[in-house]
Amino acid sequence: MPPRFHVDLPLAGAAEITLPEGAARHVQVLRLQPGDALTLFDGRGGEWMAEVTAMGRREVSVRIGAHANVSRELPLAVTLAVGMPANERMDALVEKACELGVAAIQPLLCERSVLRTAGERAQKKVAHWQGVAVAACEQSGRTRVPTVAPVMALPQWLASLGPRGDAVRIVLSLRDAHPLPALRQLREMISLSGPEGGLSAAEEDSARRCGFQAASLGARTLRADTAPLALLAHVGLTTEGLA
Template sequence: MQRYFVPENNWTEDYAAITSDDVHHIINVMRMDVGAEIICNHPRGKAALCEIIAVSKDQIDVKINKWLEETVELPINVTIVQGLPKGDKLEWVIQKGTELGAVEFIPFQAKRSIVKLDAKKAEKKLIRWQKIAKEASEQSHRTVIPTITPVKKLQEILDLRENYDVTLIAYEEEARSSNPVMLYDHLNNISKESKVLLCIGPEGGFSEEEIEAFKQNKFEFVRLGRRILRTETAASYFLSCVSFYFEEMR
C-alpha cells in the first residue's frame, strides 16, 4: 500500500492533510481518488491507515481509520558520517542506507574528498539528499525519515563524540591487520537503543592527520570484513551486519 509522510502540523485527532509534491503523486501517478486507502506516517514514528475523503489541486484530506502497530526500525540508532565521495555516490549511500535503517547521515568534507561544495551548491545538494531519503523511506516502509545534516568539517565531527554511546571509524588498515578489531566484537557490546556513529572516509580513505585526530578523541576503529570496500559500499555493509545481528540473531 502506498505510504506518505505527513508534516506534524497537518494532523488533527481524526484527520490529516497531504500537501506538496505528494498531491501530484497521488492524483496523477497513482490515479487515486476519494475512497482510496493509503498509509500516512506521522513524524513521531507512528503510521495510520487512512481513507481519502477530499481531493483538490493543492491538498488531499484523509480520515484516520486506524493506527498501525509496526516494528520496522533498527533496534539501535545508527548515524553515518560519510566522507564526500565523487559524483552521485552520496545519493546512493543515502538511498541504500535509508532502506537499511540509518537514522541520520552527516556528509563530511574530508581532506581527501575531491568534491568541494560552496554554500550555494551545498544547499542545493542538501535539498536533493533530503528528497532521496524521503522517497527511500516511503519505498522501504520506514516510519521515520533519516535526518541529513549540512556538510561538516573534521572538528565538527570530533565534537559529536559525546552525543553517542559508540563512535566507530571504518579503517581499511584494519582489514590488513593480523589482529583486527572485529565488527562482531563491537556489536556484541552494543545494547539496544544505543546511539552509534560510524565514520567512513572518501575515496582514498582518511588522511593520517584525521586518523590521529580520531584516536586522540577516543573514536574506535573497526574492520568491515576482510576485503577493502569502496566508500559507497561501507555503510551498506555495516547496516546489513547491524540488521542481521540485532534483528535476526538476537
C-alpha cells in the same frame, strides 16, 4: 497494499488533513479517487490508515483513520558520518542506508574529498538528500525518517562531538584495525568512513584521539559508498529481533 506517504504534519489526533504538496502530487499521479485507501506516517512513530475524501486540481483531502503502533527501526541506532562520495554515489548511499535502517547521516568534507560543496549549494544538496531519505522510508516501510545533517568539515565535526557517552565510536580503517565490536549490548553507534581515497593518516589519528576505535570490515578494500552500507547490513543481520 495501499500506497504509503510521509507527511511532515503531526497526525496524532487529526481527523482530516490536506496533504502537503509532495504527497498530494503523488496521489494525483497515481490517479487515486475519493474512497481509496492510503497509509500515512509523520516520522514520529507508527503509521495511520487514511482515506481520500476529495481530489482537487492542486489539493487532496484525506480522512485519518486508525493508528498502527508499528516500528521497523534497528535496535541499534547508527549514525553514519561519511566523507561524501562524488557524482550520484551519495544519492545511492543515502537511499540504501535509509532502507537498511540508518538513524542519521552526517556528510563530511575530508582532505581527499572529490565532492566539495559549501554555502547555498551545500544546503541544496542536503535538502535533496533529505528528500531521498523520505522516499526511501516510504518505500521500505520505516516509520521514522533519518536526518541528513548539514555538511561539515571533518575537524569541525570531531570538535563538536563532546564526551563519548553511551555511543560506541568506530572509524572504518585498514590500518591496525580490529573486528567490529560485539553489538548485542549496544544501543548507539557512530561510524566514520572516508571518501574516495579514504581518510588521511592525520584525519584517522584525530578520530582516534576523539575516542574512535579502528574497525575492519574484512580483507577487501570497499568503495567509499559500499563500506558504510556493509556495516549497516551487518548491524541489521546481527541485531534484528533483539529489541
